[in-house]
Amino acid sequence: MDYDRKSTVSSFYGGRRSGDALNADFPAGAAPPARPRVESTSSFYGDRNSRADVYDAPPGAGYNQNSFFDAGRTEPVKGGGDEQAAWDVYADFNNAGPKYSTAFGMGDTGSYRQVPSPTPYSPQTAGFAKQSAASLTGEQQPGGVEMVTVPALGPEWKADELHDMSKKAKREEKMENISSKWKAWNRGQTGLCGRHFTRRFTAWLIFGLCVAIGLVLAFTIPRVPAFSTNQIEPISSATAPFNTTVPTEFSRSPANFSFPGMMKLQADTGGNFLPLTFNNIHGTVFDLTTNREVATGDTGHLTVPAKQFPVVNLNLNFTYSAVNDSDITWNNWYNACKNKAVVSGGVRQSVQFRLVLDLDIAGLIGKRSASTEVTDGACPIELPTTSV
Numbered sequence: 012m013d014y015d016r017k018s019t020v021s022s023f024y025g026g027r028r029s030g031d032a033l034n035a036d037f038p039a040g041a042a043p044p045a046r047p048r049v050e051s052t053s054s055f056y057g058d059r060n061s062r063a064d065v066y067d068a069p070p071g072a073g074y075n076q077n078s079f080f081d082a083g084r085t086e087p088v089k090g091g092g093d094e095q096a097a098w099d100v101y102a103d104f105n106n107a108g109p110k111y112s113t114a115f116g117m118g119d120t121g122s123y124r125q126v127p128s129p130t131p132y133s134p135q136t137a138g139f140a141k142q143s144a145a146s147l148t149g150e151q152q153p154g155g156v157e158m159v160t161v162p163a164l165g166p167e168w169k170a171d172e173l174h175d176m177s178k179k180a181k182r183e184e185k186m187e188n189i190s191s192k193w194k195a196w197n198r199g200q201t202g203l204c205g206r207h208f209t210r211r212f213t214a215w216l217i218f219g220l221c222v223a224i225g226l227v228l229a230f231t232i233p234r235v236p237a238f239s240t241n242q243i244e245p246i247s248s249a250t251a252p253f254n255t256t257v258p259t260e261f262s263r264s265p266a267n268f269s270f271p272g273m274m275k276l277q278a279d280t281g282g283n284f285l286p287l288t289f290n291n292i293h294g295t296v297f298d299l300t301t302n303r304e305v306a307t308g309d310t311g312h313l314t315v316p317a318k319q320f321p322v323v324n325l326n327l328n329f330t331y332s333a334v335n336d337s338d339i340t341w342n343n344w345y346n347a348c349k350n351k352a353v354v355s356g357g358v359r360q361s362v363q364f365r366l367v368l369d370l371d372i373a374g375l376i377g378k379r380s381a382s383t384e385v386t387d388g389a390c391p392i393e394l395p396t397t398s399v
Contacts, residue, residue, distance in 0.1 A: 196210060199211065233288075233375060234283050235375075235381070237278070237381070239277050240274060240275065240383055242387060245274055245388045246362075246390070246391040248273065249273045249327075253326045259271070259392055261348070263336040265332065265333075265334075266336045266338055267332035267333065267341070270392050271327070272306065273325065273391075275323075275324055277322050278315055278320065278322075280317050283318065286314055287314065287372065288314045289314070291310060292369070292370055294325045295307050296327060298364055299384065299386070300343060301339050301340045305330070307328060308326045308327035309325075309326075329344075331344070343363075344362065346360040348390035348392050349394055350393055352396050361389065362389070363384075363386050365385075366384070368382065
């Protein structure tokens with residue numbers, strides 16, 4: 012065989028190297044018998060005699076008891092009386108069987124070591140143990156249960172653990188969780204309710220809701236109507252029972268006047284899809300020349316139809332007082348309400364005023380205002396001829 016193909020392991024060619032005295036097959040110094048050199052693969056297939064054949068082993072597979080030596084030592088079978096008794100494999104572990112080992116002074120071979128079983132608790136045994144302890148210490152133990160004072164263990168929490176249990180840390184952790192969920196939802200990675208209500212779905216849902224709400228409001232929100240009045244006869248005589256509650260009076264000393272009246276207003280509700288409800292309409296009349304207030308009135312709760320021109324009756328209480336009869340406002344209304352018989356030509360002076368309406372409409376927040384002016388109106392009353 013070539014030098015570069017030879018194995019450098021001496022045991023490969025039959026050399027036996029074992030330091031175990033029990034496995035020493037030959038006396039010290041004696042040389043083993045010569046045996047032929049064979050290839051390492053011949054023992055595996057069984058077609059040739061392996062190196063183990065020198066021990067008269069039958070030919071066969073290489074992996075058997077005769078193809079390699081056992082480095083362990085076989086324990087001899089125990090003799091004596093133990094062979095007659097039944098063998099208990101657990102006897103050496105539960106302290107109920109023979110002890111075969113004498114190491115560490117655990118007993119001699121073949122002997123039993125009986126371990127006493129624990130005594131169950133009972134009040135009698137507890138009292139006996141207490142009396143024994145008292146006799147040893149010389150103290151009289153109190154009756155009942157023996158109390159032993161044990162010092163309480165202090166907290167062994169770390170600083171970060173104590174911080175994590177505080178309310179501030181829990182609040183910070185809650186805010187961090189909310190922030191992380193918001194970022195994940197904003198990136199479209201998760202939804203508000205699991206996989207639903209993602210960012211895109213929520214945007215489309217809000218858009219649809221806005222469109223639906225806009226359509227509903229377009230048909231339901233009331234519109235402020237426009238008001239107009241008759242420019243020739245804007246004020247008419249009041250009807251019962253309002254005309255009985257307000258007296259008709261003109262006086263020079265002191266200078267004042269009061270009389271009832273009713274103004275008919277025409278409303279334009281063409282911009283409303285539903286009937287329009289007024290909680291109240293409050294009207295105020297100002298003299299157009301002096302801008303002094305001369306009358307007030309209210310309609311109360313009323314409902315008018317939509318897309319029509321309903322007429323609203325506003326009862327007015329004309330009341331004014333001045334220092335003397337030279338007041339311009341008093342003279343304007345006195346001359347307009349004179350008797351036609353005492354006026355040259357039978358034509359009285361017209362009244363000029365501005366009407367301001369405060370509208371309290373159901374369905375609208377706050378109040379709305381509307382106004383109109385009358386420049387050539389007639390006084391609703393006519394004073395007697397004896398009135399000066």
